[in-house]
Amino acid sequence: MKITGILVIGFGLLAVASAASIDPTCMLKELVKTDERIRNNGYPSESHFVTTPDGYVLNLFRIPYSNKLQNKDSYRPAILLQHGLFSNSDCWLSGGPDNALGYLLADAGFDVWLGNARGNLYSRQNNLISINSPKFWHFDWHEIGSIDIPAMIDYIIEQTGQPKIHYAGHSQGTTVYFVMMSERKEYNEKIKSAHMLAPCAFFEHGTSFVFQVFRPLVGSPGGIWNQVFADMELMPQNRLVNRAGDTACGLEPPLQFLCKNMWLLFAGDGYQNTNLTAMQELIETHPGGSSSNQGIHYIQLSDHNVGRFCQMDYGEKKNQQIYGQPTPPDYNLDNIVAPTYLYSSNNDGLCNPKDVDTLVSKVKNLAGDYRVPDQTFNHLDFIVAKNMREMVNEPVMRNIFKHEDGLY
Numbered sequence: 432m433k434i435t436g437i438l439v440i441g442f443g444l445l446a447v448a449s450a451a452s453i454d455p456t457c458m459l460k461e462l463v464k465t466d467e468r469i470r471n472n473g474y475p476s477e478s479h480f481v482t483t484p485d486g487y488v489l490n491l492f493r494i495p496y497s498n499k500l501q502n503k504d505s506y507r508p509a510i511l512l513q514h515g516l517f518s519n520s521d522c523w524l525s526g527g528p529d530n531a532l533g534y535l536l537a538d539a540g541f542d543v544w545l546g547n548a549r550g551n552l553y554s555r556q557n558n559l560i561s562i563n564s565p566k567f568w569h570f571d572w573h574e575i576g577s578i579d580i581p582a583m584i585d586y587i588i589e590q591t592g593q594p595k596i597h598y599a600g601h602s603q604g605t606t607v608y609f610v611m612m613s614e615r616k617e618y619n620e621k622i623k624s625a626h627m628l629a630p631c632a633f634f635e636h637g638t639s640f641v642f643q644v645f646r647p648l649v650g651s652p653g654g655i656w657n658q659v660f661a662d663m664e665l666m667p668q669n670r671l672v673n674r675a676g677d678t679a680c681g682l683e684p685p686l687q688f689l690c691k692n693m694w695l696l697f698a699g700d701g702y703q704n705t706n707l708t709a710m711q712e713l714i715e716t717h718p719g720g721s722s723s724n725q726g727i728h729y730i731q732l733s734d735h736n737v738g739r740f741c742q743m744d745y746g747e748k749k750n751q752q753i754y755g756q757p758t759p760p761d762y763n764l765d766n767i768v769a770p771t772y773l774y775s776s777n778n779d780g781l782c783n784p785k786d787v788d789t790l791v792s793k794v795k796n797l798a799g800d801y802r803v804p805d806q807t808f809n810h811l812d813f814i815v816a817k818n819m820r821e822m823v824n825e826p827v828m829r830n831i832f833k834h835e836d837g838l839y
Contacts, residue, residue: 463715465492465520465545465553472528473498474537481586483578486559487549491583492520494533494543507542508623508835509591511583515602515629516572516726517666519552519719520545522601522814525712530820532599532827539828542591546583548575548607550664552719565662571724571743572603576610584621597831599626601813602781603725606631609740612769613762622769624798624834626827628813629782630773632740632764632790634733636783642733649727650734653746660723667720703807704816713815740764740793764793772799772830774823776808801826 469476469492477493496503512523512533523533523545536543547553549570560567587596600608605627611618634642648656728743736744742759744750750757771794775787784802791800803822813823 465524468521468524468712469494469533472524472534474528474534479586479590481582482558483549483582485574485578486557487554487579488556488558489549489579489583490520490547490553491586492545492547492553494537494545496542497537497540499538500540502540505540507540508597509542509544509587509593510536510597510599510831511544511546511580511587512536513546513580513583513598513600513604513607514548514551514719515600515604516729517718517721518601518603519716520547521716521719522713525709525815526706526819527709527712530706530709530817530824531814532824535820535824535828536831541597541831544583544587544596546580546604548572548579548603548721550720550722552667552716555720568664568722568724569662570722571728572607573610573614573728573742575603575725576607577614580607580611581615581618584618588621595621595623597623597625597834599628599827601628602631602810605629608771609764609767610762612767612771613764616766616768619767619769624831625769625771626830627771627773628823628827629779629810630775630787630790631729631782632732632762632793633738633786634729634782635737635789636785637733637781638783639780641781642730645726645730646734649730652731652735652744653749657727660727663723665721665723665726666718704805704809704812704818706815706817706819709815738789764790765795767794768796770798770834771796772801772827773797774801774803774813774827776803776810776812777806778808779810781810799830 463471464478466476466478474494475496475498477495479491479493481489481491483489496505496507512520514520514522524531526532528534528538533543533545549557550568555562557567584596584598588594598608608625608627609632648654649660724743731744732739732741736759739761741761742754744759745753747757750759754760773787773791775782775784777784791797805818805822808816808822812819816822
């Protein structure tokens with residue numbers, strides 16, 4: 432909550448300082464959803480809804496083909512792109528058609544699906560529970576990995592008739608993949624190849640300020656702050672904050688530094704790679720909201736359960752009730768046998784390269800371990816950097832094509 436307060440105050444000051452540059456009549460412009468963003472860039476788009484077994488309605492967006500290729504009637508292998516924490520499907524588009532992975536894959540002949548996890552901007556409905564109930568928010572990334580991602584994959588397979596698909600995730604989008612493969616190993620048979628951008632599972636060496644702030648509060652299970660912060664919405668999409676941040680990215684110095692550094696507290700420093708246009712577009716729908724439990728679970732892995740990749744820790748008594756043992760069970764990374772590639776960077780304040788080393792040692796069947804050669808590359812550079820096409824997206828696509836013989 433302290434972090435949220437800092438961001439809101441910062442954006443508020445920015446809005447006041449730049450009032451002369453903002454037209455009050457457009458302060459809260461209409462939200463442009465993912466499918467409209469896609470169409471605005473000259474691509475066909477679709478909006479789909481998937482209902483999970485526990486009632487959450489997930490909004491998937493699709494770029495079914497590329498007008499540049501005119502390949503509507505050609506073979507188009509499907510790929511699912513999954514966003515990170517506080518994010519949504521727009522993160523795969525913010526770099527524009529020349530750089531963003533969603534568009535690049537469409538222009539390479541793929542059927543591109545963009546996922547949205549339960550509770551974010553685009554997936555705020557449950558057929559059984561009101562969003563105003565704490566029960567709606569009683570989930571973390573374990574449920575996203577074990578329920579949401581499998582539901583999305585099954586839906587895509589049903590819609591396309593393809594028995595297997597490709598997968599790519601950023602940040603939490605990698606965590607939920609590891610959860611799915613550990614808990615539901617039958618999904619190895621449904622993945623042609625998987626690509627983990629800024630892979631997050633272990634957090635012993637994370638340098639982000641967010642770890643320092645929240646470890647004393649929720650790092651250990653059973654405390655009063657765990658109860659206070661549990662089962663609530665965290666960092667929901669806020670139109671005023673989005674508009675102020677959007678404006679900052681479009682201003683000339685000295686206010687542009689606020690745009691480049693607004694995520695500093697989360698992901699660390701080194702934002703010389705930031706594409707301000709991409710950041711400006713990203714901020715229009717970011718942060719996109721999540722359950723507070725997702726953040727708590729991550730903080731636990733950096734504190735009380737450091738060195739482990741395990742399920743949520745509720746304290747010994749409740750763990751015994753839920754898991755039948757006093758400690759939460761570890762995710763079994765040995766279950767991962769589908770071709771899986773890691774793409775990590777040196778300057779990542781959340782998923783430190785030493786923690787990626789730990790992950791590499793735990794996943795015995797990795798297909799590749801790629802380290803971004805630019806030493807300044809940061810956690811968010813994977814989706815907003817000026818050089819993300821050559822640093823990340825082209826290596827990802829080269830690896831995908833290794834598993835796609837029938838495409839051009």
